[in-house]
Amino acid sequence: MDNTLFKSKRWLWAALLGAAPLALAAQTSAPAVGAGAPAMLLSLPQAVHYAVQSKSSLLATRLAEQTAAARIGEIKAQGLPQLNVGANVADNFKLQKTLVDFGSFAGAPLSGTTLTQADIARAQTGQAVTLSPAYGQVVATSPQPFAFGLQYAGNTSASFSQQLFNGSYLIGLKAAKVYQELARKQTQQAEIDVVEQVSKAYYSTLVARSRLALLARNVQRLDTVLYQTNQTFKAGFAEKLDVDRLRVQRNNLVVEQQKAQRLTELSLALLKFQMGLPQAQAVQLTDSLGAAVVDAGALRQRLGAASFGTGSGPGGLPAPPTPGVGATGGQPAPTINNGQPVQADAAFNYNNRIEFSTLQTQQALAGLDLRNRSAGAYPILSLTGAYGFTGSANAAKDLFAFRGPDSRSANGFVNQNWFGFGNVGLALNVPVFDGFRRKYQVQQARIAQQTIERGFETLRQSIDLQDAQSRATLINALDVLDNQQDNLILAADVARVTRIKFNAGVGSNLEVITAETSLREAQTNYYAAIYDVLVAKVDRDKATGELLPK
Structure with missing residues (x-):
């Protein structure tokens, strides 16, 4: 199916739905709480912007980023002059004593001099003491206990220090900046996750409310058929069984409509949760589902994938291939991807993925940690x-x-x-010898660095797999959407013809019910296919690193 055919089918489907967007706007215009509470108008970019700015989990992540910035200031402060001022006062209510040999000071004998306890007491009070020499007489006394200091003592001082050289400090300054970069990238990773969650919740709400509007139109159309059949029954041209069948069909459709209504409310509640928006806040989505659906032709061209449509339009049958001529009517058959990841067709820039960039930053930190451990010997x-x-x-x-x-x-x-x-x-x-503690710290840091280096190959393989999976999933979703769109157009046409035949009296009521059931099934499958395409597109953008531009 080429791009022109896709656009023509899209136009036909828009004509089929008719006033569904108008009915949808009428349903979503009312505020969720309070008749006077204004509804918040939200497009997808606005919802994403609000979530990135206001979601509590992101605010907590940004606090970690601020902590990293404060950590840099702390490390820088270690290299600035350190000035401390202190003072203390003590009451030495019991002075510590020590033994003193008053008969000898520094090995010089005081022979011939008598020093009594009374002389010591007078000297302590500041009185003059005259020692009487007694030459030729050696004082023989044992060491005496003596208390140094007074009962009350105090001191005050200011100390200053300034590092002149510290290898660990210089490396720590570099590591602090890298650590802040790591915190910033972790915040960006959290933002990407929030964008993914909000986008999927927004698309889910768009699909749910569009399907709800379509169900309302189906109930209205079935009410018209039921009324006409009942009038025909009263005129004697229809059986009561025909009326009862339509009533059963209508009751089932109303139940389905009620379930869709609750699903829409739940989808909207999930969107508010992913945005960090209070549940009591009324919102109105301004984007339409038609605008959200991607251009399949352009998207296929970007993916380098062929369209798998085989006919010229809805219900078309494939023509048998002519010998020597491709299935495309003389043109070379489209190249189908053989399962290789996108790197096989074009070089993939791993740096577009925040996970790869984060691992690079962690590798730089591991290298600085190894240098810091080694610098402990300086x-x-x-x-x-x-x-x-x-x-x-x-x-x-x-x-x-x-x-x-x-x-x-x-x-x-x-x-x-x-x-x-x-x-x-x-x-x-x-540092001379620390019991080999630094040796083992260096070993641990070197092993951590090697572990991160091994992680690069694992991460590359994981990114390649995610890229291939997202590409295949998106292509499959586009194929399913094309198929379901064909089925929807065919089912709508069958339902229209059966109603015309029934009104003309040449068709049965059972045919109408069967056609309506098939139409609703086709509608459900179509909306499910749309949602799968939108979700697959979000996953694809995340896999290629394009979900949140840097």
């Missing part, structure tokens, strides 16, 4: 510095007196209780 050089004050006193009020070097007691002695300190230097940390 030395770390830092600049350090500190400055502060420390003080002590026997009473809490004296501790906070903050007496400096110029402070004097009543008897003229220096009674400073706070003393300053400061230092600046370089800190070098050279």
Whole structure:
């Protein structure tokens, strides 16, 4: 079936349906909740845009992307100057003591000098102590317990450090940027999944509401036949059995219409769910099913597939092939794909698939992780510095007196209780031996990198398979649609002729019922074929990486 024939059949089907879109618009124009609540007008692009911007699962994924950005700031902060300020106050209610040999300091004997406990007590209170020499006499005393410090002590200080060289830090900066790129691609993957779900739900709703409108027209047409048959029965030209058969047919059709109504409502609820839209929000789909159905001829040309139609039109019979002449009337027979994936015909760009790009990013991360593990053997050089004050006193009020070097007691002695300190230097940390921990970490990182490299071939094969499957599924769906469209046109024509014969009195009521049943079956099959084509087109776009343009 060529493109011209397809368009002519599409025109015939549009004429057959007639006012179905108008009936459909009347059914979907009412808001879902509240007579005064305005309905949200939604085309497919608008539904996709709303879902990408508002669906909660995507919002959570974007939070992970923001977390990755914050992680970069955290890693960068490790290389900036680190400044800390601290202070503490302690009540040493029980001072720690240590043994001191007062008979010898640094190995120099204090022979001939007597030092009593009273002398030590007076010295601690700031009083002058005069030691009396006793030459020739050696003091023999055992070590004595002595408490260093006072009951109340405090200190305050500011410390500074700055990394001058750290191999792991430099690699970490590169890894942080790659990690952020990975988070962005994971968000894009989630967006593609949402676009797929919303598109399929939107198409499902379009098909459901179109079929519902057609069922309403079928009920209306059957009501007309039932009325005419009943009038004929009253006039004595028909049997009551004919009327009863039509009533049974109508009751079955009404039940089917009710089921279709609930299916349409369910499809709309699923669409709202996939969009992240509240169920109470009224919506009105602005796209039509006719506009959504793809141009089969152009699509076949893109796929490089031949049309499998064998006749010249609905109900046409294939002509027997002439020896030496192809089945296309002297033209070369169309080339049928032999089952090879699309890569056999044209080079496929794997980078169009977000999964492949994501795996490349993971490979880069694995390489940086391996370098980071190896960089653990490098030395770390830092600049350090500190400055502060420390003080002590026997009473809490004296501790906070903050007496400096110029402070004097009543008897003229220096009674400073706070003393300053400061230092600046370089800190070098050279890892020598860590029990082979780094060795095994490097092994793990190298294995992880090799695992990802093996995954590329698996992913390529998976993408090739998905490409071939989506292509074959779409071509099959197009063939089924062509066939069901032919069947629908034929069934509609048969139903029309049987009604004419019945009204003219030359046909039976049973023929009308059979023809109507066949017509409804053909309609159901046609709409199912349309939905299969639309879904297969979405799957095809996802397989080729065209569902969500970058």
